[in-house]
Structures are given as structure tokens and as C-alpha cells.
Amino acid sequence: SLSVPVHALAQAFPTQPVTMLIPFSAGGPTDVIGRLIAQSMSATLGQQVLVENVTGAGGTLAAGRLAQSTPDGHTLLLHHMGMATSATLYRDLPYDPLTAFDYVGQVTTVPMLLVSRPDYPAQDFAALLEMVRENPEETLLANAGPGAVSHLCGMLFMQAVGVQLTTVPYPGTGPALTDTMGGQVDLLCDQTTGATSAVAGGGVKAYATATAERIETLPDVPTALEQGLEGFEIGVWHGMYVPAGTPEAARERLTEALRIALADETVIQRFAELGTTPVPQEDITPQSLEALFKSEIEFWRPLIEQAGEYAN
Numbered sequence: 001s002l003s004v005p006v007h008a009l010a011q012a013f014p015t016q017p018v019t020m021l022i023p024f025s026a027g028g029p030t031d032v033i034g035r036l037i038a039q040s041m042s043a044t045l046g047q048q049v050l051v052e053n054v055t056g057a058g059g060t061l062a063a064g065r066l067a068q069s070t071p072d073g074h075t076l077l078l079h080h081m082g083m084a085t086s087a088t089l090y091r092d093l094p095y096d097p098l099t100a101f102d103y104v105g106q107v108t109t110v111p112m113l114l115v116s117r118p119d120y121p122a123q124d125f126a127a128l129l130e131m132v133r134e135n136p137e138e139t140l141l142a143n144a145g146p147g148a149v150s151h152l153c154g155m156l157f158m159q160a161v162g163v164q165l166t167t168v169p170y171p172g173t174g175p176a177l178t179d180t181m182g183g184q185v186d187l188l189c190d191q192t193t194g195a196t197s198a199v200a201g202g203g204v205k206a207y208a209t210a211t212a213e214r215i216e217t218l219p220d221v222p223t224a225l226e227q228g229l230e231g232f233e234i235g236v237w238h239g240m241y242v243p244a245g246t247p248e249a250a251r252e253r254l255t256e257a258l259r260i261a262l263a264d265e266t267v268i269q270r271f272a273e274l275g276t277t278p279v280p281q282e283d284i285t286p287q288s289l290e291a292l293f294k295s296e297i298e299f300w301r302p303l304i305e306q307a308g309e310y311a312n
């Protein structure tokens, strides 16, 4: 029989498998990161961390699910900066983004780049810009809906180029990338965590990165800036959240498990192959994520209000 004292059992966390909500499709960039982390966190926590993809409404369905779940540490959410932009993009959210969540820690930042179907006829980025300016309506730009970073990145691209393309929404950039490879759509702005192997394997063409410097793992892809396009730059950050009211002890344990995951050589190695790195260990704290989250809401609010492109 068990010799563990009853009071210790009552305090133990986790007492059951933990669900990690992923707001976009399986196989996509957020999912890839989530599954890598979940594997390590499972080992640390001594309970399975099970990934559940809750897709829809640009990630806000998953955030809504988290807001409604029992605040005992057994449900968490991995989300990117859409967690902050959706606070303005969606005028009618079923949760209050400022009070519904507690913070586990920052996770990673991921570069983005513009890719096309493999047979897109433009020889280079300059030719691509010419093509989209000539045929804006016939150019199909895929994204994962308002609140997705592919949507935000696509918006920046269209603003920078001065065109309005026809956008095609998907539940994640996983399926959007599949359709780009298949030629159902023309262009997609994706994270390296989603697009790297398709670029390397020739499944899509990469025309420009949305970064200040070239991406180390894709050294042949020039930045948009070095090809003369200003204003097409975006960095994507990720955070991990629990529902507000989660007991401090459980939350601390999750932060610790996240910190261990992001120091795991296998995770770091795989991240590196996908063009990303974990945030510094000192940023894997609730305070650091909360500060970033709140400043990002403030940063994006006027820009979104100015664009006037609300999701609802």
C-alpha cells in the first residue's frame, strides 16, 4: 500500500494528465513548439502533458476554453502574440484578456517569411511585387484568420506594398502551407517553425524574410528590407498561460517545468533547426510574460484601431 502521507497527496500537482491547448492546427508552427515542450514537461511533471488543438477564431476559441477551464494547473495554453492583438482585433471576446489568465512564462520568439506556391512565376522578389500590384485580386494570400500572426504579417506585407490581395483563411498555417505547396493559394506569410522544411525541400519558394537580419537557418533568403521593401518586419513571441486563480504552487511547478524544457538539449537543437531559440531563462517567469503581454496589447491597439480591420 502507499506510504505517502495523505496531506502530501492532497498537495501534489499534477494529480492527473495536463492538457496543453494549442490554438491552431496540428502540424503547424505553434503545435510543433507545443509538442516539443510537452514531451519534456511530461517527464518533469511525472504526468502526461497532452496536446489538444482547439482551432478557430484566430486562436480566441482556445483562449476562451482556457478562461473557462478549472484553475488547478491541469489546463494550460501555448499561444503567440495573437493573444495580445486579439484583445483589440476582437471587440466581442468571451473573456477579459487582462483578468482571465495567469502567466507561466515566455517561451520563444520566431522569425517569419513570405513563401509562395512552388510554381509561382516571379523570378525574384521585385518581380513578385510587380505581379501582386498588377493582379491584386487574383493573388490568393493564405492566413490563419484575424488574431493569427500570418494574418498580421500578411497585413503588414499588403500595407508595405500598397495592395489589397484576396485573403484565404485556414484554421492554422499547417493546412495553409499544405495548400500553398499544392498550388491552391499563391502566397503565405509563415513562421520558420512551420515553413522551414517546405522551403528546404522546395515544396514552396521563399522570397523574403520579415526580419531585420537574414535567418541563420535560411541564409539564401534575403530580407525584404535588403530587397528594398520597408515596413515588412515582424517578430513573433510565444507565452504559456493558465486560468486566473490557479494556485501558486501549481503555477510555480509549471514555470519550473517550462524552464527545464527550454534548457533541454533536444528541444534547443530542434528549435535551432526550425530557426528559433528559447527565450533567456530569466524571461521564463510569470512577471516577464505579464509585462510583455500588457505592453504588446498597448503597442498593437492604436495600430489595429488605425487599420480599422476588426474581426468582429
Ligand code: MLT
Pocket (backbone or CB within 6 Å): 024, 025, 028, 029, 030, 031, 080, 082, 143, 144, 147, 148, 149, 150, 151, 171, 172, 173, 174
Ligand atoms: C499556427 O500554428 O498555425 C500559426 O501560429 C497560425 C498563425 O498565427 O499564423
